[in-house]
Amino acid sequence: MHLLITGASGLLAREFAPLARQAGWRVDAVPRSGLDITDREAVMTAVRRTKPDGVVNLAAFTDVDRAEAEFARACAVNAEGAGHLAEAAAEVGAVMVQLSTDYVFGGEAAVPYRIDSPPDPVNCYGRSKLRGEIAVRERSPHHLIVRTSWLFGAGGPNFVDSMLVLGRRFRQRGDPLRVVDDQRGRPTWTRSLAEILVALLERDVRGTVHASNDGDASWYELARAALRLAGIQVSMEPVTGSEFPRPARRPGYSVLDLTCLEEALGRRPPHWRSALARYLGAGSGLASPPVPQGGES
Ligand SMILES: NC(=O)c1ccc[n+]([C@@H]2O[C@H](COP(=O)([O-])OP(=O)(O)OC[C@H]3O[C@@H](n4cnc5c(N)ncnc54)[C@H](OP(=O)(O)O)[C@@H]3O)[C@@H](O)[C@H]2O)c1
Structure with a gap:
């Protein structure tokens, strides 16, 4: 298999590209400086030239x-960028793999969102990602849309690394670390997600799939687990999102239903707590600046 991967400097790409190579695939991993996906002509040229089996x-x-x-x-x-890639992938007969987000959902649910639950994004990021899903479905007959959530991993800014930096800072100051406790999702290690993506591609899975680590948490619970595993003893205070006003609203509940993933792979993904322990055991990349205390998705 020959893959063209865009956004090669990003958090997920840094885990996925080497893993895809380990799987024995030929991989062209291109950062933004090599391919700006908003440039339709550049996208068409790159895909026509490389003729990959898959565009990720x-x-x-x-x-x-x-x-x-x-x-x-x-x-x-x-x-639009996702649409250009889908159009180009369709032209050369490649499968188009698009990453999407739990933030396409509105956050009012009390049980995990299924792949066919109606999307209802509460912020502009979620709306833009939903438009990306629609563009990919319209333009590429062979597509795999993978909705994921709450990524942490090596090589870029992420919530877990930020909590370790802030935990040490607040311990020194003697102040409690206040973290949002009224938003729930599925924390996901980029390594686990990269392994899932390889497995989905190996099995030729198509359509829309939710992929994350198992289990769910609030940002507070995730921060507390990370700080404990890292041995950072700092007092913590759970707070509501309204105590950290931010430009974008976050869904209060964005837990993804993993039934389709389990059916496709024949197993549940690892729990986020064991993934987090493996990540922190492997050492985290703390060079990145902290992300806000409510996290991203
Ligand atoms: N992070 C999360 O918690 C999370 C949660 C749910 C879903 N997702 C989805 O998962 C996917 C991977 O996320 P990630 O966290 O790995 O993202 P990321 O670390 O922000 O990486 C995204 C990459 O895209 C590149 N990029 C931005 N604009 C571009 C353009 N016009 N052309 C080409 N490249 C461009 C960026 O380049 P520069 O480095 O030059 O800016 C960056 O390297 C995304 O689709 C995201 O929406 C992420």
Whole structure:
């Protein structure tokens, strides 16, 4: 299999590209400087030239708060860019793999969102990603849309690393670390997700799938687990999202139903707690600046 991966400098791409190579696949992993997916002509040229079997779009405008002020830019990348790739993939007969998000859902549910639950995004990022899903379904007959959530992993800013930085800072100051406790989702290690993506591609899975680690948590619970595993003893205080006003609203509940994933792979993914322990055991990349205390998706 020959894959063209976009957004190669991103958090997920840094795990997925090497794993795909380990699977024995030929991989062209291109950062934004090598292929700007908002440039339709550049996308068509790159895909026609490389003629991959699969286009894996890991490029995205992922700054949830900035998307409120820059909705057109977010859509140019997350919707139109995804559409260009889907069009090009269809032309060369490649499968189009698009990453999407739990933030396409509204957050009012009390049970996990199924793949056919009606999307109802509450912020501009979620709306731009939903438009991306629609563009991919319209333009590429052979597609795999993978909705995921609450990523942490090595090589880029993420909530877990930020909590470790802030935990040490607040312990020194003697102040409690206040973290949002009224938003629930499924934390997901990029390594687990990369392994899932390889398995889905190996099995030629098509359509829409939810993929994350198993289990769910609030940002507070995730932070507390990470700090304990890292041995950072700091007092913590659960707070509501309204105590950290941010430009973009977050869904209160965005837990993804994993039934389709389990059916496709014949197993549940690892629990986020064991994934987190493996990630922190492997050492985290703490060079990145902290992300906000409510997290991203
Ligand atoms: N992070 C999460 O918690 C989360 C949750 C749910 C879903 N997702 C989805 O999962 C996917 C991967 O996310 P991630 O966390 O790995 O994202 P990320 O770390 O922000 O990486 C995205 C990459 O896309 C690149 N990019 C931005 N605009 C581009 C353009 N016009 N052309 C080409 N590349 C461009 C960025 O390049 P620069 O480095 O140059 O900016 C960056 O390297 C995305 O589709 C995201 O929406 C993420």
